[in-house]
Amino acid sequence: MDRLGLIAGNGRFPFLLLEAARARGLHVVVAAIKEETDPEMDTRAANDNGMEVHWMSLGELSKLIDTFQKAGVHNAVMAGQVRHKQIFSGIRPDWRLAKLLMSLSTRNTDMLLGAVAKVLSDEGIELISSTAYLEPMLAKQGVLTQRTPNETERNDIAYGLTVARGIAGFDLGQTVVIAAGACVAVEAMEGTDACIARAGALMGSLDDDASTLARSLTVVKVAKPKQDLRFDVPVVGVPTIRAMQAAGATCLAIEAGRTLLFDEENMLREANAAGIAVVGEQRPA
Incomplete structure (x- = not known):
């Protein structure tokens, strides 16, 4: 049976991703990150003879390589967020990762993960796109909800796409929140949902009488210009809609074909119930 490594x-x-790989008959070897992976992974392994789980800390690059090599893994995928603040403050690197970190001139996420991918490749383990088994979950082009964006939201989407693609090019984040043509919040290390919450808190703090900004927020999330789909794929789901509802956001724009929709049916159901418009935008050529 072919083997797939899952970080x-x-x-x-x-x-x-595990379910999709198992549906294709693959034996999955899971490298579970102690600081991030849901403990439910052990429960799943206990009920599935076609997978195995090995727990390790975020900085144990040598253990990751040894685990995959001993299991006969030649292809691997990264799936699931590793919080940016964990990457830069939670790592206790082993000698191999420490050496890699010292060699980097720029320590942003893309640079670090790209370097890790190169080390894995040198050891005979190729990282492949995390969307390889999940293509049906990629967002489609067009309006995905019952409500279409209104004129103000359309204008905010257009402006937000320009801003979001600009910051994504610098690997700062992938999400911006817009209100009436003004950028209210830009994602950094905190993640999409926290960025949305920050925008909602900021708008809630404005003086109603003095504010010239509309109260509704439009959230725009994009892929990076040269997005490496082996890691850090844009993802939205039910938690995104709930964060938007709590913040008073009324519209979500994502890039079609480059954003994964988790639990799409329930996500769109909650969006419809909340009156939130969701639209998949085509990436320019």
């Missing part, structure tokens, strides 16, 4: 971060993404 599992947090959330449901690793479980969805």
